[in-house]
Amino acid sequence: MYSGLKSAVLNFLRLPERPPDPPRDGYQSVQVFRASKRWLSYRLVLFWLGFGLLELFAFAMTIGSLFANEPIATVAIVLSAIGLALLFAFTWFCVRIEWDLRTYVVTDRSLRVRQGVWTFKEMTLTYANVQNVQVTQGPLQRLFGIEDLRVDTAGGGSSGSGKGHESTGHNVTLAGLENAREVRDLILSYVKVASRGSGLGDLDDVDHAQRASSFESTAVVDALKSLRTTTRALRASVERRTRLL
Amino acid sequence: MTAEQPPRARPIDDTYIQAITRPDPNLLWHYALLSLMALVFAPIVFIPLFFKYHTLRYKLDGEGVSASWGILFRREVHLTYKRIQDIHVKRNFVERWLGIGTVEVQTASGSSSSELAFEGMREFDALREFLYRRMRGHEVAAASSANDTSGGGAATSRDAEIVAILSAIQADLEATRRAVETKV
Numbered sequence: 001m002y003s004g005l006k007s008a009v010l011n012f013l014r015l016p017e018r019p020p021d022p023p024r025d026g027y028q029s030v031q032v033f034r035a036s037k038r039w040l041s042y043r044l045v046l047f048w049l050g051f052g053l054l055e056l057f058a059f060a061m062t063i064g065s066l067f068a069n070e071p072i073a074t075v076a077i078v079l080s081a082i083g084l085a086l087l088f089a090f091t092w093f094c095v096r097i098e099w100d101l102r103t104y105v106v107t108d109r110s111l112r113v114r115q116g117v118w119t120f121k122e123m124t125l126t127y128a129n130v131q132n133v134q135v136t137q138g139p140l141q142r143l144f145g146i147e148d149l150r151v152d153t154a155g156g157g158s159s160g161s162g163k164g165h166e167s168t169g170h171n172v173t174l175a176g177l178e179n180a181r182e183v184r185d186l187i188l189s190y191v192k193v194a195s196r197g198s199g200l201g202d203l204d205d206v207d208h209a210q211r212a213s214s215f216e217s218t219a220v221v222d223a224l225k226s227l228r229t230t231t232r233a234l235r236a237s238v239e240r241r242t243r244l245l
Numbered sequence: 246m247t248a249e250q251p252p253r254a255r256p257i258d259d260t261y262i263q264a265i266t267r268p269d270p271n272l273l274w275h276y277a278l279l280s281l282m283a284l285v286f287a288p289i290v291f292i293p294l295f296f297k298y299h300t301l302r303y304k305l306d307g308e309g310v311s312a313s314w315g316i317l318f319r320r321e322v323h324l325t326y327k328r329i330q331d332i333h334v335k336r337n338f339v340e341r342w343l344g345i346g347t348v349e350v351q352t353a354s355g356s357s358s359s360e361l362a363f364e365g366m367r368e369f370d371a372l373r374e375f376l377y378r379r380m381r382g383h384e385v386a387a388a389s390s391a392n393d394t395s396g397g398g399a400a401t402s403r404d405a406e407i408v409a410i411l412s413a414i415q416a417d418l419e420a421t422r423r424a425v426e427t428k429v
Contacts, residue, residue, distance in 0.1 A: 013338060013341065014338075014341035014342055015341070023373075023374065023377045024374060025377070025378065025383065109383070110377070110383075118337060118338055119335060119336070119337040119338075120335070120336045120337070120341065121333060121334065121335050121336075122333065122334040122373075123331060123332070123333045123334075124331065124332045124333075124334075124373065124377060125330060125331045125332075126380060126381065126382030126383055127382060128381060128382025129330040129331070129353075129381055129382050153330045153331055153351070153353070154330065154353035155330070155351065155352070155353040155354050155355065155356075155357075156354075156355045156356070156357070169351065169356070169357025169358065169359075170330070170331065170351060170353075170357060172331075194382060219404055219405075219408050220404060220407050220408060220411070223407070223408045223411035223412060223415070224411060226415055227411055227414060227415045227418070230415050230418045230419050230422065231418060233422060234418055234421065234422040234425070237422055237425060237426050238425060241425065241426075
């Protein structure tokens with residue numbers, strides 16, 4: 001039942017049903033990660049925790065009027081119960097469809113994150129631009145055993161700390177992962193390869209790295225060793241000659 | 246206001262993307278619907294957007310991209326491909342119905358909002374691929390796997406040069422030693 005409703009809604013909202021393609025750049029490996037199923041419950045709990053206070057207040061009011069023996073109270077209770085049930089179903093559906101769309105594509109060249117129902121977003125970045133990778137977990141997320149993985153690129157002004165699962169400006173968030181640490185290690189291994197150049201400069205810096213490493217080659221070391229042998233012999237012979245004089 | 250693709254005269258390749266100078270006409274509808282959200286203030290919101298649409302020009306050349314718009318307050322943004330860090334494709338509900346999308350380009354600047362946004366793009370997917378192939382880090386990723394196998398020819402020739410110089414020094418010193426030893 002859900003899948004039928006889902007494709008109808010996706011069609012109405014003009015959202016794609018297919019998962020996102022990675023950038024066509026001749027990547028060697030591609031892994032697709034998704035938020036955990038437990039992330040659904042986490043978000044629902046988060047929503048009802050926020051909503052609960054308000055609801056409790058309304059419920060107390062109706063109970064209060066029930067004790068005051070007003071006939072309208074019964075109607076109010078029934079209506080609010082129906083309203084609550086509808087709201088619960090609607091919230092579940094919204095969270096679920098958001099979860100369905102949320103996809104993280106990790107190739108060995110780039111990272112692409114898809115998210116958003118109302119405003120559909122797909123973010124792409126290359127590993128050369130990754131500045132740091134963070135794994136965060138709140139107390140409630142700990143209870144559900146999920147973690148957020150945030151990948152930052154250079155640049156400020158992002159209000160990423162405000163809403164945990166929203167990717168903004170200069171970062172992308174892989175929210176609700178069960179294996180955040182594994183994904184982090186995977187991304188870091190790609191970042192290590194890609195960041196042979198220095199931080200934000202031009203990427204021709206790769207050439208410098210190669211030049212520096214060439215001094216370690218054995219031919220240079222051998223030549224330097226024979227030079228050292230000669231200079232040692234020269235020093236010894238000069239010393240012997242000055243001692244004789 | 247049509248969401249259907251118009252019959253295409255040319256295939257979507259790099260020259261097709263580079264020929265983009267104007268947003269899709271549906272962007273004006275997007276702006277109109279956007280400003281309706283301001284209710285009574287809709288005309289006030291719509292007027293600058295109307296002029297933005299009519300003055301909006303994009304340019305994609307060999308080095309970078311630029312966009313310009315505005316009549317009273319003119320704005321021009323230029324950036325080179327090599328400074329692009331993230332590429333975001335954003336499509337809200339209205340844009341999806343109109344068949345257009347926004348391609349946002351981020352550089353390492355201080356603000357979280359995008360530095361350049363290609364609004365009203367019908368070929369947003371192709372444009373994203375076009376920008377991706379030129380952005381910072383794409384070539385390095387492509388080159389690094391090639392370098393690992395070949396080893397780099399430039400490095401070995403530099404080595405040979407160093408070895409030759411050092412050998413010459415060694416020969417000179419050897420001769421000096423012989424001269425010093427035989428003189429006495």
